Amino acid sequence: DQQVKQNxxxxxxxxxxxxxxxxxYTNSMFDYFLWYxxxxxxGPTFLISIxxxxxxxxxxxxxxxxxxxxxxxxxxxxxxxxGDSAVYFCAASEPTGNQFYFGxxxxxxxxx
Amino acid sequence: GAVVSxxxxxxxxxxxxxxxxxxxxxxxxxxxxxWYRQFPKQSLMLMATSNEGSKATYEQGxxxxxxxxxxxxxxxxxxxxxxxxxxxSSFYIxxxxxxxxxxxxxxxxxxxxxx
Numbered sequence: 001d002q003q004v005k006q007n008x009x010x011x012x013x014x015x016x017x018x019x020x021x022x023x024x025y026t027n028s029m030f031d032y033f034l035w036y037x038x039x040x041x042x043g044p045t046f047l048i049s050i051x052x053x054x055x056x057x058x059x060x061x062x063x064x065x066x067x068x069x070x071x072x073x074x075x076x077x078x079x080x081x082x083g084d085s086a087v088y089f090c091a092a093s094e095p096t097g098n099q100f101y102f103g104x105x106x107x108x109x110x111x112x
Numbered sequence: 113g114a115v116v117s118x119x120x121x122x123x124x125x126x127x128x129x130x131x132x133x134x135x136x137x138x139x140x141x142x143x144x145x146x147w148y149r150q151f152p153k154q155s156l157m158l159m160a161t162s163n164e165g166s167k168a169t170y171e172q173g174x175x176x177x178x179x180x181x182x183x184x185x186x187x188x189x190x191x192x193x194x195x196x197x198x199x200x201s202s203f204y205i206x207x208x209x210x211x212x213x214x215x216x217x218x219x220x221x222x223x224x225x226x227x
Binding site: 002034036041042043044045046049089099100101102103104105 | 146157203216
C-alpha cells in the first residue's frame with residue numbers, strides 16, 4: 001500500500017518558469033517531509049524538508065508547501081533551470097519512526 | 113554536509129555467487145542505516161533497517177537469509193546478496209540519519225547485474 005504518492009510521473013517546464021511538483025500522503029501520523037533529487041544511477045540528494053508544525057519552508061529557489069488537512073505537499077522551483085532536470089522524490093516519516101516512505105517520483109525536464 | 117559512501121558502484125556477478133555491498137558514514141556515527149532497492153521507473157523500496165550491534169529489521173517480503181545485513185560498527189553496514197539470481201538485478205541504495213527527524217544522507221547506490 002503506497003502511503004506516499006506522486007501522481008504525475010513526468011513534468012516538462014520551460015527554463016525560467018516555475019516547476020510545481022506535487023505529493024499526497026495517506027498516513028496522518030507523518031510529521032516530517034522531505035524532497036530528494038535523483039539523477040540516473042546515483043543516490044538521491046536531499047533538497048529541502050518541512051516539519052508538520054510549518055506550512056512553508058524556503059531555501060533559495062526551492063520552496064516546499066505543506067497542507068496537512070489535505071495531506072498534500074508541493075515543491076516549487078523558481079526559476080527552473082536545465083540543471084534541475086532529474087527525478088524528484090517526496091518522502092515522509094512518522095515521529096517515532098526511522099524509516100522514510102517514498103513516493104514513486106516525478107521526472108522533471110526543464111527545456112532550455 | 114554529511115557523506116555516506118557506498119561501494120561498489122557497479123558489480124556484475126554470475127548466478128549463484130554472493131555479492132557484498134558496503135555503506136559507510138564518513139563523518140558521523142550512524143546507529144541506524146537503511147537499505148533500499150529501486151526497480152526501473154519505480155520508487156525506492158525499503159528492504160531493511162540495519163541496527164548497530166543487533167539484528168537487522170526486515171520489511172515484509174524481504175528474505176533475510178538472502179539479503180544478509182551486518183552493522184558491525186557505527187560507521188559501516190554491509191548488505192550481502194547471497195546466491196544471486198538474475199531477478200536480484202537492481203539498484204541498491206543505503207542511507208543513514210544522525211538522529212530522527214533530520215534528513216537522511218544517501219550513498220551513491222550500487223547497480224547489481226546478475227548474469
